[in-house]
Amino acid sequence: MKFITAIIKPFKLDEVREALTALGIEGLTVTEVKGFGRQKGHREIYRGAEYAVNFVPKIKIELAVRSDMADAAIQAITTHAKTGQIGDGKIFVVPLEHVMRIRTGETGNEAL
Amino acid sequence: MKFITAIIKPFKLDEVREALTALGIEGLTVTEVKGFGRQKGHREIYRGAEYAVNFVPKIKIELAVRSDMADAAIQAITTHAKTGQIGDGKIFVVPLEHVMRIRTGETGNEAL
Amino acid sequence: MKFITAIIKPFKLDEVREALTALGIEGLTVTEVKGFGRQKGHREIYRGAEYAVNFVPKIKIELAVRSDMADAAIQAITTHAKTGQIGDGKIFVVPLEHVMRIRTGETGNEAL
Amino acid sequence: MAHHRATITLNRNQTMEFPMLSPNLNQRLNALALGLLTLMMPFTAYAQEAPETAALPAHAVALALNSGDTAWMLTSTALVLLMTIPGLALFYSGMVRKKNILATAAQSFAITALVTVLWAIFGYSLAFTNGGENHAFIGGFDRLMLTGMGNEVAHSLGASIPESVFMTFQMTFAIITPALICGAFADRMKFSALMVFMAAWLLLVYAPIAHWIWGGGFLGGMGVLDFAGGTVVHLNAGIAGLVCALVLGKRTGYGHENMAPHNLLYALIGASLLWVGWFGFNAGSAVAANALAGIAMANTQIASAAAALSWMLVEWIFQKKPSVLGMLSGAVAGLVAITPAAGFVDPSGSLYIGLIAGGVCYAGAVWLKHAVGYDDSLDAFGVHGIGGAAGAILTGVFATSSINTLGKGAIDGNPGQIITQIEGILITGIYCAVVTFAILMAVKYTIGLRVTKDEEMEGLDLTQHGERIH
Amino acid sequence: MAHHRATITLNRNQTMEFPMLSPNLNQRLNALALGLLTLMMPFTAYAQEAPETAALPAHAVALALNSGDTAWMLTSTALVLLMTIPGLALFYSGMVRKKNILATAAQSFAITALVTVLWAIFGYSLAFTNGGENHAFIGGFDRLMLTGMGNEVAHSLGASIPESVFMTFQMTFAIITPALICGAFADRMKFSALMVFMAAWLLLVYAPIAHWIWGGGFLGGMGVLDFAGGTVVHLNAGIAGLVCALVLGKRTGYGHENMAPHNLLYALIGASLLWVGWFGFNAGSAVAANALAGIAMANTQIASAAAALSWMLVEWIFQKKPSVLGMLSGAVAGLVAITPAAGFVDPSGSLYIGLIAGGVCYAGAVWLKHAVGYDDSLDAFGVHGIGGAAGAILTGVFATSSINTLGKGAIDGNPGQIITQIEGILITGIYCAVVTFAILMAVKYTIGLRVTKDEEMEGLDLTQHGERIH
Amino acid sequence: MAHHRATITLNRNQTMEFPMLSPNLNQRLNALALGLLTLMMPFTAYAQEAPETAALPAHAVALALNSGDTAWMLTSTALVLLMTIPGLALFYSGMVRKKNILATAAQSFAITALVTVLWAIFGYSLAFTNGGENHAFIGGFDRLMLTGMGNEVAHSLGASIPESVFMTFQMTFAIITPALICGAFADRMKFSALMVFMAAWLLLVYAPIAHWIWGGGFLGGMGVLDFAGGTVVHLNAGIAGLVCALVLGKRTGYGHENMAPHNLLYALIGASLLWVGWFGFNAGSAVAANALAGIAMANTQIASAAAALSWMLVEWIFQKKPSVLGMLSGAVAGLVAITPAAGFVDPSGSLYIGLIAGGVCYAGAVWLKHAVGYDDSLDAFGVHGIGGAAGAILTGVFATSSINTLGKGAIDGNPGQIITQIEGILITGIYCAVVTFAILMAVKYTIGLRVTKDEEMEGLDLTQHGERIH
Ligand SMILES: Nc1ncnc2c1ncn2[C@@H]1O[C@H](COP(=O)(O)OP(=O)(O)O)[C@@H](O)[C@H]1O
Ligand SMILES: Nc1ncnc2c1ncn2[C@@H]1O[C@H](COP(=O)(O)OP(=O)(O)O)[C@@H](O)[C@H]1O
Numbered sequence A, B, C: 001m002k003f004i005t006a007i008i009k010p011f012k013l014d015e016v017r018e019a020l021t022a023l024g025i026e027g028l029t030v031t032e033v034k035g036f037g038r039q040k041g042h043r044e045i046y047r048g049a050e051y052a053v054n055f056v057p058k059i060k061i062e063l064a065v066r067s068d069m070a071d072a073a074i075q076a077i078t079t080h081a082k083t084g085q086i087g088d089g090k091i092f093v094v095p096l097e098h099v100m101r102i103r104t105g106e107t108g109n110e111a112l
Numbered sequence D, E, F: 001m002a003h004h005r006a007t008i009t010l011n012r013n014q015t016m017e018f019p020m021l022s023p024n025l026n027q028r029l030n031a032l033a034l035g036l037l038t039l040m041m042p043f044t045a046y047a048q049e050a051p052e053t054a055a056l057p058a059h060a061v062a063l064a065l066n067s068g069d070t071a072w073m074l075t076s077t078a079l080v081l082l083m084t085i086p087g088l089a090l091f092y093s094g095m096v097r098k099k100n101i102l103a104t105a106a107q108s109f110a111i112t113a114l115v116t117v118l119w120a121i122f123g124y125s126l127a128f129t130n131g132g133e134n135h136a137f138i139g140g141f142d143r144l145m146l147t148g149m150g151n152e153v154a155h156s157l158g159a160s161i162p163e164s165v166f167m168t169f170q171m172t173f174a175i176i177t178p179a180l181i182c183g184a185f186a187d188r189m190k191f192s193a194l195m196v197f198m199a200a201w202l203l204l205v206y207a208p209i210a211h212w213i214w215g216g217g218f219l220g221g222m223g224v225l226d227f228a229g230g231t232v233v234h235l236n237a238g239i240a241g242l243v244c245a246l247v248l249g250k251r252t253g254y255g256h257e258n259m260a261p262h263n264l265l266y267a268l269i270g271a272s273l274l275w276v277g278w279f280g281f282n283a284g285s286a287v288a289a290n291a292l293a294g295i296a297m298a299n300t301q302i303a304s305a306a307a308a309l310s311w312m313l314v315e316w317i318f319q320k321k322p323s324v325l326g327m328l329s330g331a332v333a334g335l336v337a338i339t340p341a342a343g344f345v346d347p348s349g350s351l352y353i354g355l356i357a358g359g360v361c362y363a364g365a366v367w368l369k370h371a372v373g374y375d376d377s378l379d380a381f382g383v384h385g386i387g388g389a390a391g392a393i394l395t396g397v398f399a400t401s402s403i404n405t406l407g408k409g410a411i412d413g414n415p416g417q418i419i420t421q422i423e424g425i426l427i428t429g430i431y432c433a434v435v436t437f438a439i440l441m442a443v444k445y446t447i448g449l450r451v452t453k454d455e456e457m458e459g460l461d462l463t464q465h466g467e468r469i470h
């Protein structure tokens, strides 16, 4: 199994989620994060002192998937999170050793 | 060492934390997240337009543990986070390569 | 490639970020988290009932780096996040299998 | 309200007083009325309508318009409304957890709407008109749906202002009293149950008690001093709150879960608006823009400040830190305690009342509540019940005829007043407790009082109103 | 304002009336004026300046100061300003998404500053002074930059208060009207465009219409009843809002994106302050502290409450839950609908008006908007346009001479009044729509009306003001 | 306050004036007093007590009650209290970081409580009673603990309102002045130190200066024009703030850390309530509901709006964007600048004063502060100090006897007034600076002024009050 972490632009969340659901992925976890990267943040003015805010609001999606689903999932995220403009985000994949569904105690693929 | 990520219901946090402390686990990190899964979110009404909020508030617990502690920790989380109802959450485990305590520079198990 | 997760004290964020940029690291993701560990939280009073808040506000930095950059990055974080007082935080490293930049579809090191 | 006590007196020995006082008084009044009216071009019309006033109901008199008094009472009405929305709405919602903020504020808002309509339909008439042979216990029907409240009529408790202003001013009191109760059962009552309970409570508890003390009923006749509503409003709401807290039971998780307020700044805005609005509540109860209103305002300000300081100090000593919530609660405690006394004591009296109230209510909200173990969530009883009782008794102590000839307290050589005050507290408190309990039972066994455990955990905002703060 | 109707009458048949009325009236006025003035030590000076008043412009009269009326009008002015800042600012910003909260609130604040200055320079003069041969359509230049508004002069619409007070009171009406429009185009108009649009709108739409109905223009002459501005303020703003919504188009993502309010508690504070401030708006429109002001306040309170309840009920039935936003919108709808009627109907009339307004505006904001498909984002048209029209018509139905001899409605045997009211609505609405559209076009093709799609997505707070709520 | 200047005059040439003026004036007053009193049934008692008034202290006169004036002053008092709580509390806490929001708001609230009690005990007496041979410098003890402030007495500065009202109105000024200082040392002063400092400052700085200018002291005698407190309140608070900023030093991280406000909407609510409340502050300073109050209100509104626009414009030009905080600061700057002038200039004068104030204070808060390098965190000096000084000088320029015979400025052919105004600024400023510095030192070397670096980093909410916003 794979643990996929994707950083995307906030307003793309619904689109990406629907795409993943379409693939039959039934669960994922979302976190509001701040990103630092090529895309520069906005500038705020305060009492004449204008300062740069280096961080851009982003959404982090974490989902555990069956190994054979990983590529499809990554594909889905890329296509639907893409705007072509700087700041679209990244996808990170790490091997997932063990999963358990708390409610049932199921483990492995059944737990996803 | 293992890096355990658990998604649980918010009001179960204190109970789970105490259980883990009882096991001698001295540290963990908590994040407020939004979950998407079998458990469906609430519905909000706004100017007659009722729309579904697909995401459910959840708590993510991240903790690094000694490999020999992993199962005990998972066990503790499962027992104390469980309500038996849909939405209880998941536990994910990935292998942890390296740990360091910033204050002391200790690494490996001492750093946990 | 490595996926580094560091828990640090909030007011150290800017310093750490600058240090990492100096190393040529172009991206990272930041999350506001609550930490539980040796450092104990503050106490709040409410209607005479004083209760301990076990969690301390922390910042989680996540960054994916080229394997050969990992040590330098860890070094940079340690030096700049350190105050020497309890609660400085931890650094966790897991192997990173796959990375993709959504905008370009680049993968591997180019995607970082 | 001081005036009615005068009326009471007048009523008691009409035979001797009225014959000689009223005629030439009325002459003077009419003269002035005429003089002022002729100055208002578009309304000269009304002057002609004067004869009509012959057929006035028992509670009413011909309007002897004083534009200054009227200006102040219009303002006071706005100020007292400000106390409930947004004042109380913010004070209470600032003390709850995020998931209940909207629902808590909505309770004050919905009660404002509900009581306004019920007060117009029957509340005012039952409380402030003449009840004939039952007058000692309840008013009559002369003003059902406010009929006949024409332009040239006034209530005998305020002959210099239009009855419409007096009615609306009283309406704002009828609004805030039930709204205060909500603090006791925060986070757990069904919205539907709340609406039903409050409607019944207004009819069966507030209207009668207001009549007893202000409307010409027996308690006023007994000589109970209650300048602006310490007993009618605060003690009354506090007792009702305690009964609610006991009947509904504790919030789920009370005691072990952290129920710290989500945003105390809301509570600070609310407490501040309560403080400012209280000028209308207390100084407005002089029903005139005169020296009595002035002293009432000064006393209100001083007592509130003194209580804020004393609560702060006590907490600083016992908790090592002066909490913001403590300052706010202290200020409100002082306002509650000075309410019955505002027009009867002098500034030093109000200073003492404030200092005492801050300490006593601290004990009530922090110590007594935990000792006895009920969950008076936002201290409706701890502050309004205890503060109201303390204020009533202290009025009996510090009332001085140098401020108001209608009130002599212990320091003015009339210790008996303290007994009278306590009688007032007991009668009101017991009646309120019994009837409140009955209403709660009726609601509980019909539509039910409390939300389900799951709803309570998800929060009232989403479950009762389908909305939330993001 | 009821008064002006009287003036109209005076103007129409001056030849016969003034000669006999004014002399001894003036005597009485001067006598009193003198009497009062001599009591104000530092100002005895003015007594001497009396002769000056000989050279008064057509709209003005000598001040016959009534301190009570003046006190109430000073207060009312403060209350109406409170309606816009922070009232409306909060009501609107509480309904938008986080990224637009500051910008939305800033619109009300900036408009307050802009209109104040423009009103002082030309607005007041064009609306409320005598326009000579064009008087039926627009006022004159006697008060450009408020020159000559000395200490002993009053406006003929309120002889008992200083003209400075009358001018400032009217200013607060001129402020809130454009501010209300903002609800229709929330989240998408450029701040620069907003400032230009509002300046032009005040000059070309508000000032003339205010003159037509209150300043002595032809609509008042036609007998249209508008006690406190249902047509001038609310219908006017509502129509302008609808045109704005249509011209600017929908918010990006409207319909599929979740645009739920970020923090409805702000909206609740705002609605509450609107409610309280409305006492100044409606009761202040009596331009005196008298029985008419009293009844206007009572009616305001009752209609607002009734509408809040009826909207709540309708929503409870159709949406299964009574939303907080629904209660707030209902209360505002009731306040809007009672505005033209406040000084013409009795409490039962206001109860009916409120109950109807709540239902009608619910239909407007929830059903009509989705049916027709425009994006009147915060329901400026749904509540103020529809509520304003409903109120105007219902005034024609429920006005009764038992409350105000100046207004007879259908229930008082004068069904024709309904027609007159509808005429007023049509004339105002059509003129407003046409001119508003023209102004929008002018702005659109010069500096542009709408922010870019990216700016809209990032939010107005950051893109228009470089600030945000953290 | 304009009135006292008249008194001054009277005092100066008593020998000739009083003998002839006062008797028949008093006759008139008493006549009226009697007339009015007899109309208030419950108080006829007081009529008898009239003789008492023979033994009045030097500062007092018999009350010649004007209910309209009293209504307005009761209202003004409520409005000025509203400025501090919640107005200033929100304005300031809206500008700080999340961790300091509650503590910042609590400063205004705690100062309100503290000053109220101290003002009642000694402040009022020292500022507004007769100090005998030291009268030029400080008042006396006739009103310690407000003794003898009966129902039939007035202060000579306002004979038509009860002294209790005058005292409470002045109290609200005494409250807001120290509260304004807090803006300068936000985020870093110990709560305990703040309480001690403010108590001493009220006694040693505010009370004397208020006496010098309003209470009959030497500055008023010099002819300094300060209608509503530009010098006593704003310049005074601004200077004290600057000294505090210098003595306490900068916030940790000032300059490099991002200290952006957490929630500017709070600041917008606060600024709005300051604006609305300022009507009571300025128009209330006429101590009557008359034409002077009217013009003061109009001027207040116009200057505030003009300053908001000019600050906005300047910022738009120099920062490319008009920030919300800029509009708010501009409005407050305008309110500060018009304060001393409100009752002396005409609308065009107030327009100029506003336009200038907006630009000057922008320079003070944005440019000067960074140039000199002190950390006047929320611009207490930048807005109130600089705005207060600018306003005082501009009063000397634009004061015109066509508005108020008591004030002639440069445009009225009296350039010397500018010098007088500057003298007033210097004397007040220097005295304030010196004594403020002394008090700070005393506190610093006893209980200490500043929180520890760790406490500052954790935030004042948790460290000073054990609470926080979640
Ligand atoms: N090496 C990295 N590790 C973790 N997160 C990263 C890394 N690089 C980028 N990110 C995340 O991806 C987001 C987008 O990256 P950015 O460089 O701004 O644009 P792009 O992905 O189009 O090059 C960043 O805001 C950050 O949150
Ligand atoms: N494949 C997954 N990857 C990441 N998080 C998941 C995944 N499946 C479920 N979750 C998280 O677990 C939560 C609970 O899952 P859900 O399906 O709602 O109930 P249950 O775990 O009882 O089947 C979800 O809200 C989501 O946060």
Ligand SMILES: Nc1ncnc2c1ncn2[C@@H]1O[C@H](COP(=O)(O)OP(=O)(O)O)[C@@H](O)[C@H]1O
Pocket (backbone or CB within 6 Å): B026, B027, B028, B029, B030, B062, B063, B064, B065, B101, B102, B103, B112, C007, C034, C035, C036, C037, C038, C039, C040, C056, C058, C085, C086, C087, C088, C089, C090
């Ligand atoms: N085993 C762990 N797993 C995950 N997070 C941890 C773990 N131990 C500590 N942390 C995080 O590191 C933070 C600092 O740890 P703490 O024990 O308080 O101080 P120190 O790191 O100096 O010993 C904690 O607040 C928590 O967020």
